[in-house]
Amino acid sequence: MGVAMLPALSRAAGVAAPFALAVVIGAIVLAATGHEPLGVYGLMASEAFGGERRIAATLTAATPLLLTGLAAAVAFRSGIFNVGAEGCFYLGGMVAAVLGFALGDWPSVLLIPVALVGAAIVGGLWLVGPGVLRARLGVDEVVTTLMLNFIAVDLTSWLVNGPLLARGSANSATAPIAVGAELPRLLPPTTLHLGFVISLALVALYGLWSRFTVAGFRSRIVGLNARFSRAVGIHVSSTFLRMMVLSGLIGGLAGGIHALGLVHRFVAGFSPGYGFTGIAIALLGRNSALGIILAAIVFGALSSAGATMQLFSDVPIEIVEIMQGAVMIFAVAKFGFGQARGARA
Amino acid sequence: MMDRARVAIRLGARKVTRRFGPVVANDQIDLAVAPGTIHAIVGGNGAGKSTLMRILQGVDQPDEGSVILDDAPVRLTGPADAFARGIGMVHQEFMLAPNLTLLENLILAREPVGRGGLIDWRVAQAEADRLAALAGVALDWRVKVADAPVHQRQILEILRLLYRGADVLILDEPTAVLAPAQVTELIALMRRLKAEGRTILFISHKLDEVMSVADVITVIRVGRVVATTTPAQTDKAQLAQLMVGEAVAMAKVAPYSRPPGAPLFSARGLVARDGRGLKRLGPIDLDIFAGEIVGIAGVAGNGQDELVASAAGLGAIAEGAISFGGRDFTRAPASRFRAAGISYLSADRSEEGLCxxxxxxxxxxxxxxxxxxxxxxxxxxxxxxxxxxxxxxxxxxxxxxxxxxxxxxxxxxxxxxxxxxxxxxxGPRLLVAAQPTRGVDIVGIAFIHEQIAAFRDRGGAVLLVSEELEEILTLSDRIVGLYGGQVTGQLLRSEASVEKVGRLMLGQKAA
Structure with a gap:
């Protein structure tokens, strides 16, 4: 009784609050450094959404975040705090790039799916270990998946400096993928590519899956209360394992799409933390499909506006990073607040 | 503080009304708890007791009326404010840190600080011993809360309020989780606290306890006070009548005849351990036939939990075998138990029975x-x-x-x-029902009993585990006593009586 009379409204407010707070913090920082907050925000908005090209750049930047956010959400909703999407992203990117040049003479319709599926499979396999450890022995997945990130990043970094280093290249990079492996551009000359549509479709599919399928139902109930799930006969440990691997598959696919769609090769430092940003996106979006899409676009807008803004103003790019960081902090704070309230009411 | 003995109302409410949308949870509630008394509030589920307690704690604010403290209306800003005025509450769900010891929980947030800003553990221990002596209980203060039995946690919650200086204790269904012997212990503790001059307001469903310990009883039904009385002026039947406002029909139970055929569920040499690996049950043999209710009578902690977990497929069986419908289920996962037609009503409704x-x-x-x-x-x-x-x-x-x-x-x-x-x-074939009416009001209890009896009449088998002797006697076709993990005997309903079942529960052979 008396609990949340307007659940939809309060949920919307809960999602918007971290952004609002981040905007306020950003404004304080801007004002303190002698900038005009409103003016800078106006510039940012127009850099992110003013015109077709800028929107395309924002959506390009949002593309990897859609999938890393999805990878996190799939795990979170079933009660698994998988923070290993970053590692999967690296491995998936590398596998897709290697397949993209090794099988370069294959036709695109075959090559692209094979490279992407390969990327996803490697990402999924990468998390089998943490999944089994969690499901069978109750080993904390935060630790195992976090540590595997370092291994994945350093393993791929070693590979592109050694066995996979492009001939004649001084940079730590593989050879570029074959043209036939590149994901088609949607709005040339912008970099927006087919990967955005694939990612968007997968997030939408997830929305349907989570609401309308038996597996989606089970993973949600397991995430809400594992002991209850076991008592009503839902396989808790196999749900944990499956959701962990699914999360890894999506993380790997995210890397593969990033390699084939935008970078067109694999390089050391392939991801500026997309896997971790995905965690913030899942938390902000409350694991809902719509929430993930909105949060990914906002983060995409921040990074694409930040990149171009400093070309045209003396606003340092760091302000964007401060805002991103603030959003993440408030997203997590909000998350904790929601948990605490949930436990009490 | 010293003048409090002279006030008429230590804690109370005057015309408190609280609405949630169209629902009036509290309707013009008047309550007067005199200092140094034990005051009971009884009422069914949803009568508005919890709302009233939240208001008395300052967690919620009344729409109309006010809280009374020491004869004067006050506006409490929150639980901390209530606490500062000497009002402390023990909630139904304990608020303890499971990974800390009893002693650490006792002093949590009010640690005695010694030299150099460090916790003075000697002072803490002395204070703990003093409180334990005052309460007349023996606690091992070094045990972690997670490892302490539930009645010790409850006592700890009460001692913590004393430690923090509360002189009014609000106890929300304090006996709901306790076994009969522990209830007696708690009631003795309440009496000692009263003798010390403290004031206790407690909520209960259990009329026996209320009649034995309360000085004054307030009955609430659908948000209104329907009576304020004393044990001398009333009796259980009248209280029950006031609580429900209608005559309570007891479940009609058909006479028992042992169903024919082989048992549906059967355990042989069953041994089970608890979460800490201690042997709690067995070896026992138990058969349940289709069309009968087998009631397990026992004081909490005598192996019932492990028996229930084994029968529902939720606990690993250490030794022995379980068969169901003629098939071996000894190593089967919970999902196979479910699929075969075993249903389970958990005693832990909020964590396991429901999401x-x-x-x-x-x-x-x-x-x-x-x-x-x-x-x-x-x-x-x-x-x-x-x-x-x-x-x-x-x-x-x-x-x-x-x-x-x-x-x-x-x-x-x-x-x-x-x-x-x-x-x-x-459409199960066996229902494992653990404390099926815990925390349910009288009307609800009768209704649930009818459902279980009707399931049996349709040919279902029921394993009933309950700490309510009345429930066991009302429903069971056969009563099996469990004590120290061993079966102490069994009685058909026709031969059972409170005394006989009581002896089984205490480990004495049925005479």
Missing amino acids: LTASISDNFIAGREQESPFSRGGFLRLKMINAGAENALAKLSVRYGRLTDAVRSLSGGNQQRVAIARELER
Whole structure:
């Protein structure tokens, strides 16, 4: 009784609050450094959404975040705090790039799916270990998946400096993928590519899956209360394992799409933390499909506006990073607040 | 503080009204708790007791009326404010840190600080010993809360209030989780605290306790005070009448005849351990036939939990064998127990019996989501789910708003009905029912008893575990005593009496 009379409204407010707070913090920082907050925000908005090209750049930047956010959400909703999407992203990117040049003479319709599926499979396999450890022995997945990130990043970094280093290249990079492996551009000359549509479709599919399928139902109930799930006969440990691997598959696919769609090769430092940003996106979006899409676009807008803004103003790019960081902090704070309230009411 | 003996009302309410939308949870409630007395509040589920307690704690504010402290109206800003004025509360769900020891929990947030800003453990221990002596209890203060039995946690909660200087203790259904012997202990503790001059306000469903310990009894029904009386002026039947406002019909139970054929469920040499690996049960043999209710009588902690877990497929069996319908289930996972037709009503409704944060319909289909007609080809059929849930909940007269509401929003009795709907609608052959009416009001208890008896009459087998002797005697066709993990004997209902079952529970052979 008396609990949340307007659940939809309060949920919307809960999602918007971290952004609002981040905007306020950003404004304080801007004002303190002698900038005009409103003016800078106006510039940012127009850099992110003013015109077709800028929107395309924002959506390009949002593309990897859609999938890393999805990878996190799939795990979170079933009660698994998988923070290993970053590692999967690296491995998936590398596998897709290697397949993209090794099988370069294959036709695109075959090559692209094979490279992407390969990327996803490697990402999924990468998390089998943490999944089994969690499901069978109750080993904390935060630790195992976090540590595997370092291994994945350093393993791929070693590979592109050694066995996979492009001939004649001084940079730590593989050879570029074959043209036939590149994901088609949607709005040339912008970099927006087919990967955005694939990612968007997968997030939408997830929305349907989570609401309308038996597996989606089970993973949600397991995430809400594992002991209850076991008592009503839902396989808790196999749900944990499956959701962990699914999360890894999506993380790997995210890397593969990033390699084939935008970078067109694999390089050391392939991801500026997309896997971790995905965690913030899942938390902000409350694991809902719509929430993930909105949060990914906002983060995409921040990074694409930040990149171009400093070309045209003396606003340092760091302000964007401060805002991103603030959003993440408030997203997590909000998350904790929601948990605490949930436990009490 | 010293003048408090002279005030008439230490804690009370004057014309307190609290509305939630169209629901009036508290309607012009008057309450007067005199200092140094034990005051009981009784009322059914959803009568408005919890709302009133929240208001007295300052957690919630009345729409009209006011809280009275020391004869004067006050406006409490929150639990901390109430505490500063000497009012402390023990909630039904304990608020302790499981990974800390009893001593650490006692001093938490009020640590005695010694030299250099460090905790002075000697002072802490001395204070703990003083409180334990005052309460007349022996506690091992070094044990972690997670490892302490539930009645010790309860005592710790009370001692913590004393440690922090509360002189008014509000206890919300303090005996709901206790075994009969522990209830006696708690009541003795309450009496000692009263003798010390402290004031106790406690909420209970259990009229025996209320009659034995309370000085004054306030009865609440649908948000209103219907009577304020004393044990001398009333009796249990009258209180029950006041609480429910209507005559309570006891479940009619048909005479028992041992069902023919082989047992449906059978345990042989069953041994089970608790979460810490201690042997709690067995070896025991137990048979349950289709069409009978087997009641397990025993004081809490004598192996019932392990028996229930073994029968529901939720606990690993250390030794022995379990068979169901002629097949071996000794090593089967919980899902196979379910699939074979074993249903389970958990004693821990909020953590295991239901998923409180999920919706009513989710709770109804959980575990059956893959069955027809709730899904087809891996896709849920929301219409069928809603229709099935509506139908089943209507049969059990569950009062709810919408199927999408969280189960948390229902009263305790209605929550249990949702669990029963799920467990009985799936057409089980054996129902494992652990404390099926814990925390449910009198009308709800009779209703749940009828459901269980009707299931038996349809040919179902029931394993009933309850700490309520009355429940065991009302429902069971056969009563099996459990003491120290061993079967102490069994009685047919026709030969059972309170005295005989009491002897079984205490480990004495049935005479």
